[in-house]
Amino acid sequence: MKQDEMIKLGISIGDLNGIGSEIVLKTFDDSRMLDFCTPIIFANTKILNFLKKQYKLSLHFQGIDHPSNAIDGKVNVVNVWKENVNINFGEEDTKIGEYAFRSLEAATAALKKDEIDVLVTAPINKATIQSDKFKFPGHTDYLARELGGESLMFMITDNLKVGLLTDHVALKDIASVITPDLIEKKIRTIQETLKKDFRIRKPKIAVLGINPHSGDNGLIGKEDEEVLKPTIKKLRDKGDLVFGPYAADSFFGTKNYKNFDAVIASYHDQGLVPFKTLSFGRGVNFTAGLSKVRTSPDHGTAFEIAGKNEANLNSFKEAVFKGIEIYKAREEYKELTENPLKKQGKKI
Template sequence: MKSVQKIKLGISIGDLNGVGGEIVLKTFEDSRMLDFCTPIIFASVKTLNFYKKHFKLSLNFQGVESAADAIEGKINVVNIWKESVEINFGKEDPESGKYAFKSLEAATNALVADEIDVLVTAPINKNTIQSEDFKFPGHTDYLAKQLKGDSLMFMISDNLKVGLLTDHVPLKDIANVITPELIEKKIATITQTLKQDFRVSKPKIAVLGINPHSGDNGLIGNEDEEILKPTLQKIRDKGHLVYGPYAADSFFGSKNHANFDAVIASYHDQGLIPFKTLSFGEGVNYTAGLRKIRTSPDHGTAFEIAGKDCANINSFKEAVFKALEIYKTREEYQKITRNPLKKLGKKI
């Protein structure tokens, strides 16, 4: 009987001076992880050997020419660079950002070419990675361009899912960016994501207000009254279970989020502060809306602890498991939608 091929899990190494190397290698130091997937790290054997020695880890790598050559049961490393790279933990350095982009670019190309099935990204420094080739506020926008899709930052844990209408947008621009078209598009993306990636057949979604107290009927800004409320009503009229806008200050404290499959925040901190407060260390950043699956841990480069052998690997490990789980769920969904009678248990 032919064995089922394990999911090929690509990993970009992130900023070399951050905690990326530590959390990646410590995750796969546990050999049981190889039972779930075939890991393929886009970096350099020399660089990973530096981390291995620094953190006194006991694991071995298999150098390969490309992701297509990855070997099951091994920790595969595609050598994107072969030269020695100086690593200065905790330091913002454009040189380190250059290698972070080399890793991300190669991993993304492999994802587009179907050489890997899913991608998990270690944290980058959004400042040092900037170059002629990378002019994006983060991973999400870069992947949207490379995969030619409309991406959405979707923070997920077992008990909470938070999507964003706007992500890396300056606060002063939020009200001008949020339009009826944007609201409809983002809600459609989250609805489809919940169906195909999380097995929610009839998603129930809460939307948080743009202004404090959702504008207090126009006393604190008109955006909720003139843009958000009528757009949500239009979506409800089409039969979708979309509710709000809710005042953000009391929504999570009252545990109202437990009544919904997902929550949509109007801007970055409105959604991520409560998410990280409730789920930090267990949460995962999932890029919804794309034809490929990408996850990452819910934290950044953590320069303040880089190299000190104390980084928590839980969120990165959870990002690995979520990527694998979503891949399988989406495969199942696609089979059902291609052949709907199978859902009913009928033979064709």
């Protein structure tokens, strides 16, 4: 990427009956955001103009047929569909789910072709988006299939980063899913993303236990003793700064997380409950390990407040900024690894 080029930031619109469109439009109603990127929303100008009036906003849209036609300094909209859409805020609707998928599909295709640099996804309804083309528990699994790589749900703020060994897995299946191979893969993914996406040269990672009190030496389940501890020791013997397993119930309350660059939790709620408690409204969901950069806000569709002009845009705005920062860091890392003499300040 050339220094004078604006980052093309693609946005999938999410579920139109939720708050996604509100937080997207409110974010770019602030014209200062156009100094940081060129937004390209994959949706339809008619529906966005309707929603703009709904939220009493003043931004203007530049309708385009292809991301390559995007204009810097404008809020660009790729018209993914032409027909009218009936919105009923707060309602689950499979037809609206279809439009959410069409937006995501078009944005992902553009990302794969390098027509956009970063993808920020507005929240979907995981039930209504299901179809023959989308049979996934969420964005992460779909994007992993489309983009390749060892994907990992990575919840991030400036001061706290939490990854998951397992994400959308039923609690009863957690212990059987966590294997030494999975642990190593996820930790490697976190190490790589901390290095190339967050400029941390020697990452220090904490691993939370699977069972209460990390199993209490086998008294409360044997998975921590037989699976987690040997794998962590194996990695540390290789020189990796990986520590644990730590008892999850006290780890965050004692602020132990501040001693590490990242924390890896065994399952969804073990990691996301403390993360959202400490960071809700400021956190960002980053899909680490993919070949491209994708971020999203740390919340869902919030049907209960949809259409009421009450949604908080902070997490979505943070997702935009983090996406831009990660993209720049990744480009810098690529340049340094391809031209190692630059790291030493030598001319080449």
